[in-house]
Amino acid sequence: MAIKVNQDSLPEGPIPTYEDRKFPISRPAGQAPSAFVDIPPVDHKLSNGNGIPSMKKSLLAPEANPIENEDFCAVCLNGGELLCCDHCPKVFHLSCHVPALLSFPVGEWVCTLCRNLLKPEVEYDCENTRYSRYNKGDRALHGLDDLDQKKCEKLVLALFCSSLSLPFHEPVSPLARHYYQIIKRPMDLSIMRKKLQKKDKSHYSAPEEMVADVRLMFWNCAKFNYPDSEVAEAGRCLEVFFEDKLKDIYPDKHFPLMQQEDSDSEEVERENSQMAPKGFPWPSYGQECIQPKRRRRHAESEKTKRTMFQPANSLPHV
Numbered sequence: 619m620a621i622k623v624n625q626d627s628l629p630e631g632p633i634p635t636y637e638d639r640k641f642p643i644s645r646p647a648g649q650a651p652s653a654f655v656d657i658p659p660v661d662h663k664l665s666n667g668n669g670i671p672s673m674k675k676s677l678l679a680p681e682a683n684p685i686e687n688e689d690f691c692a693v694c695l696n697g698g699e700l701l702c703c704d705h706c707p708k709v710f711h712l713s714c715h716v717p718a719l720l721s722f723p724v725g726e727w728v729c730t731l732c733r734n735l736l737k738p739e740v741e742y743d744c745e746n747t748r749y750s751r752y753n754k755g756d757r758a759l760h761g762l763d764d765l766d767q768k769k770c771e772k773l774v775l776a777l778f779c780s781s782l783s784l785p786f787h788e789p790v791s792p793l794a795r796h797y798y799q800i801i802k803r804p805m806d807l808s809i810m811r812k813k814l815q816k817k818d819k820s821h822y823s824a825p826e827e828m829v830a831d832v833r834l835m836f837w838n839c840a841k842f843n844y845p846d847s848e849v850a851e852a853g854r855c856l857e858v859f860f861e862d863k864l865k866d867i868y869p870d871k872h873f874p875l876m877q878q879e880d881s882d883s884e885e886v887e888r889e890n891s892q893m894a895p896k897g898f899p900w901p902s903y904g905q906e907c908i909q910p911k912r913r914r915r916h917a918e919s920e921k922t923k924r925t926m927f928q929p930a931n932s933l934p935h936v
Contacts, residue, residue: 619701620702620704621700621702621722622687622689622699622700622701622702622709623698623699623700625745640664644870644878654815660794674713674767683719685705685706685707686707687700687702687703687707687708687709688709689709690706690709690776690932691707691709691710691711692710692714693710693711693712693714693775693778693779693781693787694711694787695714696711697709698711698758699718700796701715701722701727702721702727703727703728703731703732704727704728705725705728705729705732706729706731706732708729708731708779710729714778714809715729715730715775716730716771716774716775716778716814717730717744717745717746717771717815718744718745718763719742719743719744719812720743720744720745721743721890723740723742723743725740726739726740726869728738728740729775730768730771730775730776731772731776731779733768733772733839735765735768735769735772735867736765738768745816745817746767746814746815746816749815749816749817761816761821761822761823762821762822762824766824766825767816769825769867769868770814770822770825770828771814773828773832773860773863773864773865773867774807774810774811774814774861775858776859776863777807777832777856777860778807780856780859782852782855782856782859783807783852783856784837785839785849785852785854786806786807786835786856787807787808788804788806788807788808789806789808789809790804790806797842800841800842801838801841801842803838805831805834805835805838806835807835808826809831809834810831810832813827813828814828815837825873826873828906829873831865833857833875834858836853836854836856836857836860840853840854841855842917842935863864863906865925925929
């Protein structure tokens with residue numbers, strides 16, 4: 619495990635190595651002044667027991683195929699204090715990782731994308747771990763089991779780390795009124811992250827629920843955006859990426875496709891509840907809204923006529 623902190627500047631000039639060092643060679647008096655010659659690094663020679671010398675690598679030699687970690691968080695693409703994965707170049711903020719970590723780990727650390735699902739190399743210090751520790755068996759019958767929890771977290775983090783997923787990280791701004799007039803069931807990756815927490819009331823009870831939310835997010839994107847827009851194109855490419863990941867993580871499981879009307883199921887149910895029973899003469903829009911106004915105008919005009927054409931003998935006497 620390593621913690622990486624971005625710096626604005628690095629020391630100027632190359633870092634000296636043993637290859638760059640030069641040592642003076644002294645000469646007897648009266649000869650030319652001492653010159654500098656290059657001294658190559660000396661390798662340690664060890665005997666293998668048969669009198670044949672063997673070569674040993676210098677302690678200063680770099681490790682074979684070292685992992686060079688990235689400079690910015692794989693989720694939010696920002697710098698700062700980042701946690702480095704020991705199995706891949708990705709780095710994360712504690713809060714950006716899925717699941718979000720509560721403290722920096724000690725020793726070797728691997729991210730959710732690299733962690734073995736069946737035999738995890740490390741145990742994360744996250745809210746789900748602490749919740750399960752203090753509430754054993756509380757949601758065991760209702761929430762995801764440990765294996766499905768890890769698989770769903772891997773799928774969601776893979777979506778977060780994709781460069782195409784930036785428009786789907788957070789909910790659409792409330793200022794976009796037209797969006798919420800068209801889309802009745804908004805969905806984004808932040809909602810899925812929240813529903814992966816066991817303490818949340820809307821915690822997933824099966825992986826099918828999480829997959830349905832992901833597909834709902836793509837369906838909303840296709841419904842609201844123009845087909846040739848950048849967001850719509852990103853949604854289509856990200857959907858292909860997700861379906862491939864889903865097959866890799868759940869190779870033997872089938873997830874039925876979501877029907878298109880599922881996005882507006884709440885609106886459909888509300889409209890169906892307002893439908894009149896069979897045989898009931900439900901008034902049309904004209905009868906319901908316009909006709910009463912006409913009756914009121916007619917009543918006002920009759921009252922005005924009676925006032926204007928009232929006989930003289932019926933006027934009140936002063």
